[in-house]
Amino acid sequence: MRRAMTLLEVVLALALLAGIALAATGWTTTTARTSRQLADESAWSLAAAATLGLIGDDLASGDPIHDGVPVKADGRVLSIRTRDADGPAVHTIEHRDGRLILRRTARAQQQASETVLLDQVVQFQAILEAADDERTILSVAIERDNGVVIRRRWVLR
Numbered sequence: 001m002r003r004a005m006t007l008l009e010v011v012l013a014l015a016l017l018a019g020i021a022l023a024a025t026g027w028t029t030t031t032a033r034t035s036r037q038l039a040d041e042s043a044w045s046l047a048a049a050a051t052l053g054l055i056g057d058d059l060a061s062g063d064p065i066h067d068g069v070p071v072k073a074d075g076r077v078l079s080i081r082t083r084d085a086d087g088p089a090v091h092t093i094e095h096r097d098g099r100l101i102l103r104r105t106a107r108a109q110q111q112a113s114e115t116v117l118l119d120q121v122v123q124f125q126a127i128l129e130a131a132d133d134e135r136t137i138l139s140v141a142i143e144r145d146n147g148v149v150i151r152r153r154w155v156l157r
Contacts, residue, residue, distance in 0.1 A: 041148065044120060048142050048150040051093075051100060051117045055140060058082040058091050059154055071128065071138060071156060078126035078140065093117070095124035100142065120145045131155065 005013075058080040062070045070081040077094040084091075088107040093100060100118040105111070123143040131137045136156045143149045 041146070044118070044144055045148065045150065047118050048144075051142065052140060052150065052152040054102075054117070055080070055093070056152070056154060059138070059156070071136075073126035073128045073138060075125055075127060078124075078138075093124070093126070095121055098122070098145075100124055118142065128156075 055078070059071070059082075061082045061084075062080070072079040077092060079090055079092045081088070081090055083089065084104065084106070086106040086108060090105045090107070092103040092105070094103070095101075098119065098121055099116050100121050102115045102117050103112050104115070121142060122145050123141070125139075125141045125143075127139045129137045129139060134157065138154045138156055139151070140153075141149055141151045
């Protein structure tokens, strides 16, 4: 003799299925949101590290031909006399409107072009410190709006 499911059993099975579907939807939404946040934080950290790498490259490509100090740092603005594809240039990095901006000025043309290096920046700090009589240390820190800070130091001669 075959016995079919009663209406009460069908309703309970549907309610259980709906509860499982609701829990799975909530879990999937939370996982996707967390994944996006982690990807955003990772992308920002990589971009900040690339910005510090760019500063290091500029320091390594410095322009020893011209007299004067090749690096100027006043806390919020960093200027480096360097060389790029067009010859001697000044690269200035500054914090403006929550962004880190690179301004390239080719000495031959005196024309500046600006590029946004990084968004969501709360603070940019560039400081020159005297290590001893011969060496100076350039310290750079970039802080994001969520409190993440990326720092790097270079010994200058």
